Amino acid sequence: MKFFIDTANLAQIKEAHELGVLDGVTTNPSLMAKEGITGHENIISHYKAICGITDGDVSAEVIATTFDEMVAEGEALAKLHERIVVKLPMIKDGVRAIKYFTDKGIKTNCTLVFSAGQALLAAKAGATYVSPFIGRLDDISTDGLQLIEDIRLIYDNYGYKTQVLAASVRHPMHIVNCAKLGADVITAPLGAITALLKHPLTDNGLAQFLADHAKAASK
Ligand code: G3P
Numbered sequence: 001m002k003f004f005i006d007t008a009n010l011a012q013i014k015e016a017h018e019l020g021v022l023d024g025v026t027t028n029p030s031l032m033a034k035e036g037i038t039g040h041e042n043i044i045s046h047y048k049a050i051c052g053i054t055d056g057d058v059s060a061e062v063i064a065t066t067f068d069e070m071v072a073e074g075e076a077l078a079k080l081h082e083r084i085v086v087k088l089p090m091i092k093d094g095v096r097a098i099k100y101f102t103d104k105g106i107k108t109n110c111t112l113v114f115s116a117g118q119a120l121l122a123a124k125a126g127a128t129y130v131s132p133f134i135g136r137l138d139d140i141s142t143d144g145l146q147l148i149e150d151i152r153l154i155y156d157n158y159g160y161k162t163q164v165l166a167a168s169v170r171h172p173m174h175i176v177n178c179a180k181l182g183a184d185v186i187t188a189p190l191g192a193i194t195a196l197l198k199h200p201l202t203d204n205g206l207a208q209f210l211a212d213h214a215k216a217a218s219k
Pocket of ligand 1: 026131135136
């Protein structure tokens with residue numbers, strides 16, 4: 001399973017990259033705004049900076065919501081770097097735009113997916129990635145992980161190549177459960193990824209090993 005980091009924070013992207021587990025980055029307009037990245041030129045140079053840190057795919061989301069504007073914006077984003085993936089919303093014009101970019105050999109990530117039917121449409125249009133938002137489904141008392149299971153089943157039934165990119169991941173057990181269900185990719189905040197490291201028995205065991213070593217060495 002690939003690990004993407006879901007942030008526009010360069011320090012966090014660098015930290016995940018240096019940990020050696022980073023396969024790519026996803027961003028969205030809210031995450032860019034959170035880092036104070038506004039204005040066309042700043043946004044463009046920020047995407048370039050992200051591409052300079054990771055060796056993997058970098059999802060850059062369009063702001064446009066009509067087909068012609070999505071195509072223009074997406075083409076400009078795709079020209080920034082060979083690893084830019086054009087991120088498009090699951091709306092009618094977004095599906096059309098996914099098909100357009102697929103036919104041109106440009107990678108896409110279909111975002112804001114909340115149902116299996118939407119994921120089926122994204123795959124039909126040839127999306128490289130589909131992003132079901134599991135945390136936001138959990139937020140409204142719906143089982144986000146069930147959606148991952150449903151999409152996996154449907155894609156496997158027909159051999160769709162679209163990669164299931166579990167998004168809106170909030171905690172380490174989301175990551176573990178996505179792995180159990182066969183998600184191709186998770187995208188998560190740095191905290192959810194590093195939380196996978198933690199186990200009290202690891203910390204206690206290491207402390208004991210070091211104490212025993214020091215005791216033996218002092219004899
Ligand atoms: O990748 C989508 C993700 O950024 C949404 O996460 O936590 O805002 O629901 P969240």
